[in-house]
Amino acid sequence: MKIATFNINGVKARIETLLKWLEDSAPDVAVLQEIKSIDENFPRELIEDLGYVVETHGQKSFNGVAILSKLPLEDVSRGLPGDDSDEQARWIEATVMGDTPVRICGLYLPNGNPAPGPKYEYKLAWMERLDHRAKTLLDAETPCLLTGDFNIIPQDEDAKRPEAWVNDALGLPASRAAFRRLLNQGYTEAFRARVQGAGHYSFWDYQAGAWDRNDGIRIDHFLLGPECADLLNDCWIESEMRGRSKPSDHVPVWVDLAA
DNA sequence: ATGACAATCAGAGATTGA
Numbered sequence: 437m438k439i440a441t442f443n444i445n446g447v448k449a450r451i452e453t454l455l456k457w458l459e460d461s462a463p464d465v466a467v468l469q470e471i472k473s474i475d476e477n478f479p480r481e482l483i484e485d486l487g488y489v490v491e492t493h494g495q496k497s498f499n500g501v502a503i504l505s506k507l508p509l510e511d512v513s514r515g516l517p518g519d520d521s522d523e524q525a526r527w528i529e530a531t532v533m534g535d536t537p538v539r540i541c542g543l544y545l546p547n548g549n550p551a552p553g554p555k556y557e558y559k560l561a562w563m564e565r566l567d568h569r570a571k572t573l574l575d576a577e578t579p580c581l582l583t584g585d586f587n588i589i590p591q592d593e594d595a596k597r598p599e600a601w602v603n604d605a606l607g608l609p610a611s612r613a614a615f616r617r618l619l620n621q622g623y624t625e626a627f628r629a630r631v632q633g634a635g636h637y638s639f640w641d642y643q644a645g646a647w648d649r650n651d652g653i654r655i656d657h658f659l660l661g662p663e664c665a666d667l668l669n670d671c672w673i674e675s676e677m678r679g680r681s682k683p684s685d686h687v688p689v690w691v692d693l694a695a
Numbered sequence: 696a697t698g699a700c701a702a703t704c705a706g707a708g709a710t711t712g713a
Binding site for chain 1: 704
């Protein structure tokens with residue numbers, strides 16, 4: 437089973453790019469972030485016509501996540517538990533019913549800039565809620581994974597210019613520590629289980645020719661629970677998507693699971 | 696230190712992103 441995460445930076449602006457990608461790359465499951473659309477305006481029929489079931493958790497203008505799947509989805513839930521007052525659409529879960537069912541959590545973690553400040557406090561509080569949800573999922577002792585735009589640069593090797601991010605919400609020690617706490621629970625970062633070394637990125641800013649200079653950062657991740665990590669065949673970044681016409685500033689990241 | 700670029704909502708320019 438091939439699963440991809442992709443921050444599409446607006447489904448309305450990216451629909452042609454998205455449809456062509458679904459046709460050409462054909463993920464079994466696509467986990468999307470920043471759909472920037474309410475559920476009613478999401479182009480679900482165009483995607484259903486390609487053989488996908490579509491589950492969205494959208495909001496007006498910003499944020500918004502979705503799961504597209506060629507396999508049936510069960511037990512869909514929306515919103516990260518732990519704060520009923522949080523109205524930002526950043527979390528969706530569903531169980532993908534392949535040969536081995538896998539619980540998939542799609543997340544769009546808050547950016548957090550400027551830091552310090554209320555937006556950074558929201559990011560850290562959101563990660564605390566994520567930590568709790570992740571623990572609960574592990575307790576089930578069945579295959580599960582967390583994937584999406586984490587807005588975290590895990591280590592210096594995950595940025596072309598690490599010095600540019602030391603005071604940024606994506607690279608601050610508290611951000612990295614919260615990410616490590618997830619790993620320390622027993623989650624495996626799929627990409628680093630397969631690929632070592634610097635120079636692998638999933639985001640390049642639209643500005644200042646960042647793509648042409650390969651001035652990127654790796655912030656889109658797969659965290660696999662133990663039962664899911666046992667199924668990992670491969671993990672890779674589809675970086676060539678950044679060079680196509682009308683690209684998102686993120687590219688898809690993939691896992692192949694024996695599930 | 697800031698802007699560079701892009702998307703959204705709105706129908707200009709502010710807001711958000713990373």
